[in-house]
Amino acid sequence: MSSLSNIARDRSRSRQQELLRRRQEFVDDLSLFAPRQSDPLETTETPAADLDLDLAGQIQQQFLPKSFQRFGTFEIGSAVLPTGTVCGDIIDVTPFGRRWLSVWLVDATGHGVAAAMLAAHLQPQLRRVAWDGKRHEPRSPGRSLALLNKLLLARQPSEPMFVAAVCVLVDLLSGRVSLARGGSPIPMRVRGGGAVEPVMCPGRLVGIEPGNGFETTVLDLDPDESLVFWSDGLERLIDCEQALGGPAAGQSLVNFGAIRRGHIPAALDQVRYRWWQGRKSGACEDDISIIALRRRV
Numbered sequence: 001m002s003s004l005s006n007i008a009r010d011r012s013r014s015r016q017q018e019l020l021r022r023r024q025e026f027v028d029d030l031s032l033f034a035p036r037q038s039d040p041l042e043t044t045e046t047p048a049a050d051l052d053l054d055l056a057g058q059i060q061q062q063f064l065p066k067s068f069q070r071f072g073t074f075e076i077g078s079a080v081l082p083t084g085t086v087c088g089d090i091i092d093v094t095p096f097g098r099r100w101l102s103v104w105l106v107d108a109t110g111h112g113v114a115a116a117m118l119a120a121h122l123q124p125q126l127r128r129v130a131w132d133g134k135r136h137e138p139r140s141p142g143r144s145l146a147l148l149n150k151l152l153l154a155r156q157p158s159e160p161m162f163v164a165a166v167c168v169l170v171d172l173l174s175g176r177v178s179l180a181r182g183g184s185p186i187p188m189r190v191r192g193g194g195a196v197e198p199v200m201c202p203g204r205l206v207g208i209e210p211g212n213g214f215e216t217t218v219l220d221l222d223p224d225e226s227l228v229f230w231s232d233g234l235e236r237l238i239d240c241e242q243a244l245g246g247p248a249a250g251q252s253l254v255n256f257g258a259i260r261r262g263h264i265p266a267a268l269d270q271v272r273y274r275w276w277q278g279r280k281s282g283a284c285e286d287d288i289s290i291i292a293l294r295r296r297v
Contacts, residue, residue, distance in 0.1 A: 054085060065093040068265050071101050072172040073223070073296050077264035081233075081275040081288040088115025089231050089289035092126045100138045101170040102130040105291050107184065107231040109161045115287075118161050125151060130167065141167035141180035142216035145206060149182070149214070152207030162207035166229045168293065175295055177219045177227060182206040185232055188256070190294075192224035196256050199227070226259050226294040233286035237274065240283035254290070264292045 068077045078091045088108035095101050104126045108115040129147040132139050139147070144167045152162065164183035171177070179187065183205030186198045201217035221227065234253055253274055258267040271290055278284030 065091060067268065069093065071095055071170075072098075073175070074101065074170060074172060074293065075262075075264065075296060076101075076103065076291065076293045077268050078291045079268045079272060079289065081272060083233070083279070083284050083287050084112060086113060086116035087287045088112070088119050089233070089287040090119045090123050090126075091289055091291060092123065094127050094130070095172075096131055096138055099171060099173050101172055102127065102138065103168040103170065103291060103293065104130070105166045105184065105229060105231065105289055107164045107233070107287070107289065109163065114161070118163070121155075122148070122152075122163070130169070138169055140216045141169050141178050142212075142214040144169075145180045145182050145203065145214040146212040149206045149212075150210070153210055156207070160207070162205045164232065165206050166291075168227070168229075170293070175221050175223075177221050177293070178216050179219070179227070180214045180216050182214060185230060185235060187227055187229035188254075189219065189221075190226040190228060190256050190260050192222060192260065194257070194260055221295045223295050223297045224260070224262075226264075226292055228254060228256070228259060228290070228292045230254070230290040231286075231288060233284075233288040234271070234290060236286045237278050237284055237288065240285055241274075241278065241281075244281060244283055259292050259294065262294065262296070264294060267292065 064080055065078060067079060069075065076093060078093065080087055080089050080091055082089075088110060090104070090106045090108075092104040092106075093101070106119065106122060106126070108118040108122070125148065129151070130139060130144045145165060148163075148165065162183075166179060166181050166184050166187060168177060168179045179199070179201060181187065181201045181203040183203065186200065189197045189199050191197065199217060199219065201215055203214045219227070238253055253271055255267040255270050258264075258270075268290065271288070275284055275288055
């Protein structure tokens with residue numbers, strides 16, 4: 001029995017040694033699966049900062065309203081087109097019950113991360129300044145802009161930032177539209193007969209100086225009439241196209257005829273196409289936002 005025990009013990013030791021040897025070989029071979037150290041200049045991986053910006057841009061898109069909506073006899077189309085990954089323009093469309101519709105277009109200073117952060121801060125504030133919770137009624141657009149102006153002045157960073165804005169309040173029952181403008185391009189009224197008229201409503205940039213210098217203009221939109229307004233990025237794109245002499249230079253970016261005929265999505269698609277062309281050619285230097293509000297027949 002002793003000789004058999006010795007044989008068994010020897011086999012056991014041999015097997016243990018073989019297992020240890022194979023284990024060591026496996027550990028040594030793991031180096032083949034380790035990431036290869038490469039020259040940073042030759043790497044093709046996306047930097048973490050770019051991935052964060054992409055994610056931030058996707059999150060921003062989630063907070064935008066639908067590109068086309070109907071509220072009673074009114075329909076509204078909108079588009080926000082960034083020049084980079086994130087955007088300093090915001091649009092908010094909020095119904096207050098069945099009677100009121102609040103519409104905002106806000107263009108923060110410049111573009112890029114700082115403008116996008118300011119826009120993200122302001123997004124939830126727009127509804128708060130547009131609705132008077134104590135009286136359970138909407139505020140006039142001029143008063144809403146004055147409150148937004150006060151809010152911005154109270155929380156200015158070391159480098160002052162301001163916004164251009166248009167605030168619109170729609171009475172869905174009567175068709176009356178009230179609006180106030182703070183430094184943005186002049187809104188345009190598209191008549192049913194085809195005439196396009198500016199809506200003159202004075203107003204300075206929001207967040208520059210204290211005061212309530214924002215006037216409210218009231219329109220009675222007839223059926224088949226529209227109100228169109230946009231950020232100054234649209235006008236910069238037109239200027240850059242003319243400077244570069246591209247094929248679209250000199251052509252209007254807004255198809256008022258299509259809007260008058262009730263083809264708001266098609267008109268906004270044309271703006272998107274010109275924006276896409278501008279990004280390729282370098283003519284798009286600023287974020288673009290546009291809203292078309294139409295009272296149906």
